[in-house]
Amino acid sequence: MTKRSNWSIPYFIFLVLFVVLPLVLVIVYAFQDNEGGFTLANIGQFFSDSDAISTFALSLEVAIENTLICILLGYPAAYILADKKLNRSAVTIVLFILPMWINALMRTLATSELFNVLGFTLGKGTLLFGMVYDYLPFMIYPIYNILQKMDKSYAEAAEDLGATPLQVFTKVTLPLSMPGIMSGVMMVFMPTVSTFAIAEFLTNNKIKLFGTIIQENINSSMWNYGSALALIMLIIIGITSLFNSEESNAAEGGLI
Amino acid sequence: MMKKFFARFYIGILLVILYAPLVFIAVFSFTEAKALGNWTGFSTRLYQSLFTGGMQGGSGLMKAVENTLVIAIISAAVATLLGTIAAIGIHNLRGRKKQAIMFMNNIPMINPDIIIGVSLFLLFVFLHIGQGMLTVILAHISFCTPYVVLSVLPKLSQMNPNIYEAALDLGATPHQALWKVMVPQLRPGMLSGFILAFTMSLDDFAVTFFTRGTVGLETLSTYIYADARKGGLTPELRPLMTIIFLVILILLIIINVRQSKVRGEVK
Numbered sequence: 001m002t003k004r005s006n007w008s009i010p011y012f013i014f015l016v017l018f019v020v021l022p023l024v025l026v027i028v029y030a031f032q033d034n035e036g037g038f039t040l041a042n043i044g045q046f047f048s049d050s051d052a053i054s055t056f057a058l059s060l061e062v063a064i065e066n067t068l069i070c071i072l073l074g075y076p077a078a079y080i081l082a083d084k085k086l087n088r089s090a091v092t093i094v095l096f097i098l099p100m101w102i103n104a105l106m107r108t109l110a111t112s113e114l115f116n117v118l119g120f121t122l123g124k125g126t127l128l129f130g131m132v133y134d135y136l137p138f139m140i141y142p143i144y145n146i147l148q149k150m151d152k153s154y155a156e157a158a159e160d161l162g163a164t165p166l167q168v169f170t171k172v173t174l175p176l177s178m179p180g181i182m183s184g185v186m187m188v189f190m191p192t193v194s195t196f197a198i199a200e201f202l203t204n205n206k207i208k209l210f211g212t213i214i215q216e217n218i219n220s221s222m223w224n225y226g227s228a229l230a231l232i233m234l235i236i237i238g239i240t241s242l243f244n245s246e247e248s249n250a251a252e253g254g255l256i
Numbered sequence: 257m258m259k260k261f262f263a264r265f266y267i268g269i270l271l272v273i274l275y276a277p278l279v280f281i282a283v284f285s286f287t288e289a290k291a292l293g294n295w296t297g298f299s300t301r302l303y304q305s306l307f308t309g310g311m312q313g314g315s316g317l318m319k320a321v322e323n324t325l326v327i328a329i330i331s332a333a334v335a336t337l338l339g340t341i342a343a344i345g346i347h348n349l350r351g352r353k354k355q356a357i358m359f360m361n362n363i364p365m366i367n368p369d370i371i372i373g374v375s376l377f378l379l380f381v382f383l384h385i386g387q388g389m390l391t392v393i394l395a396h397i398s399f400c401t402p403y404v405v406l407s408v409l410p411k412l413s414q415m416n417p418n419i420y421e422a423a424l425d426l427g428a429t430p431h432q433a434l435w436k437v438m439v440p441q442l443r444p445g446m447l448s449g450f451i452l453a454f455t456m457s458l459d460d461f462a463v464t465f466f467t468r469g470t471v472g473l474e475t476l477s478t479y480i481y482a483d484a485r486k487g488g489l490t491p492e493l494r495p496l497m498t499i500i501f502l503v504i505l506i507l508l509i510i511i512n513v514r515q516s517k518v519r520g521e522v523k
Contacts, residue, residue, distance in 0.1 A: 025379055107277065113280070234371055
């Protein structure tokens with residue numbers, strides 16, 4: 001038998017070239033000055049730039065708020081959808097998944113146009129509302145997925161043993177659905193903290209998020225500072241993904 | 257009974273909110289007014305001008321749609337091929353090597369698209385590769401392939417390795433055994449990997465934005481972005497969005513009906 005494990009070699013080379021090397025370049029550029037020498041000035045520039053710091057804080061704040069609202073609104077929805085007694089229609093589930101398949105820019109544009117026609121002032125309120133609108137399905141789906149696969153007998157056993165409905169929920173259902181919530185958090189928090197176009201649409205460019213600053217710097221050829229900002233975002237993402245346990249990956253699969 | 261009523265009510269409200277913007281766009285795709293929100297009577301003129309190319313606002317919308325589809329089809333096809341071969345290799349790897357390649361495979365899935373875009377932009381600058389359609393496709397392959405790998409791997413572990421050996425024992429060449437025994441069993445995983453890759457590519461904005469260079473390449477996403485920046489939304493986007501919305505709705509319903517049929521048969 002030919003060595004099948006060698007079949008991974010082309011992809012290995014591809015990954016090194018198109019995934020690892022680009023990230024190494026971000027780090028290299030972040031610590032380089034215009035002449036190519038080593039410097040900490042780019043990172044320092046971020047920490048001394050109060051505008052950049054406040055934008056960074058705002059991005060984190062919006063991403064956290066958006067994630068929390070999505071959990072609060074999405075969990076009950078996922079719970080209802082997964083409950084055979086409350087929902088028997090597969091079409092309802094399709095309707096909740098469908099927005100995930102439509103281009104995010106298109107959906108965001110539709111939202112901001114609707115806000116305009118309804119006469120809402122575009123600002124922080126519309127930004128949050130639009131983000132929730134964009135990302136809610138990404139929270140509902142993994143939670144729904146895990147609730148649906150959950151063994152109902154655990155909850156029944158708890159009931160038989162005298163737990164109140166509230167106890168059943170807080171002590172059995174909720175802990176068992178944590179992996180779904182965690183992968184929902186990953187699917188909502190990560191894109192919101194790094195978005196740029198969506199925020200521009202939803203606030204008519206009045207509010208800048210961190211992604212926009214990265215884009216502006218890269219596009220105006222400030223590659224070193226732009227890379228430093230990208231590196232800072234990369235660190236945030238790295239920290240967040242550490243919180244995400246491996247088991248939650250199970251909830252993501254099987255979109256189709 | 258009350259519980260059921262509240263549940264229905266809650267789901268109903270969420271759906272109304274989720275779909276209000278899409279329905280709004282769809283309704284106003286059937287009127288001619290340039291400004292969104294003005295109703296000047298029923299008309300299908302926007303649909304006609306979308307397809308005949310007689311754009312009121314900006315030309316190039318159909319070209320952007322074409323680019324989007326070409327990029328998505330090529331990227332998804334290459335990603336499926338690369339990802340399937342990789343999955344077969346990874347399946348036969350053990351220990352550290354397997355961990356290392358799976359770790360790298362996970363990076364693009366966790367990495368936000370803006371970082372993927374910026375980092376690939378730096379790569380193409382560093383390697384002095386002129387940016388355009390080719391770099392966009394390479395970039396899309398890089399973030400699509402991990403999903404193919406993850407769709408094909410479970411099919412490989414479900415597969416009985418003896419069947420492949422049996423084919424060899426019965427005189428099949430390794431080539432025949434691969435195509436006649438292995439590939440048919442991997443096909444469902446390859447298909448869902450392809451569909452995932454295809455939609456990821458269609459949906460992308462940030463990576464395309466950073467890797468398309470300055471040759472004027474527009475995809476639907478970058479077209480919409482540029483359009484919104486100018487302020488005036490091309491009216492033909494309304495019928496286009498309506499059509500895309502309906503196509504996806506019909507596709508998803510077909511897929512789900514077929515799936516529940518398959519499940520019913522298994523039972």
